[in-house]
Amino acid sequence: MKDEYVKEIDEEIGQVTKYSDMEQYAGNFSNVYKKGTKYYSIKGINKNDYIAVEVGSGKYKKAVRESEYIFADHSNGNINEGKFADKAVNVLFIFTLGVFVIVFIVIKVKR
Known part of the structure; x- marks a missing residue:
């Protein structure tokens, strides 16, 4: 405005x-x-x-009117939040997977 x-x-x-x-x-x-x-x-x-x-x-x-508003619609499984949100989800997934692998290796080594 x-x-x-x-x-x-x-x-x-x-x-x-x-x-x-x-x-x-x-x-x-x-x-x-x-x-x-x-x-x-x-x-x-x-x-x-x-x-x-x-x-x-x-x-x-x-x-x-600067640009079209980007809306995140989660109701039907579609996410339209832009490239940043997609990258954030990927980073979070990789981080979680990495933590899981490290914990798994530590448990195996201790046995």
């Missing part, structure tokens, strides 16, 4: 469909604005670059 107010909005393009400051959801969820907060296009500006978010009666703040 910009600290800039918009005066000339165009048309409604969507709204917050779910609010949560604890969980992440797909779609138009927000961790700042309540469910039902409306989004508008701004006159003369491409809605893929900036939109206006209604922050009060007749007041709209400019929001920048």
Whole structure:
């Protein structure tokens, strides 16, 4: 969000469909604005670059569209958290496997 107010909005393009400051959801969820907060296009500006978010009666703040939000959907076994999360899971797996192997060797040597 910009600290800039918009005066000339165009048309409604969507709204917050779910609010949560604890969980992440797909779609138009927000961790700042309540469910039902409306989004508008701004006159003369491409809605893929900036939109206006209604922050009060007749007041709209400019929001920048930087990139697509990446959502982790664990409900159907798909994880879409990006490359960093995939590497972290691999490192954790290798570390756990290494600890298991070391414990196994120590037990065998002591016998």
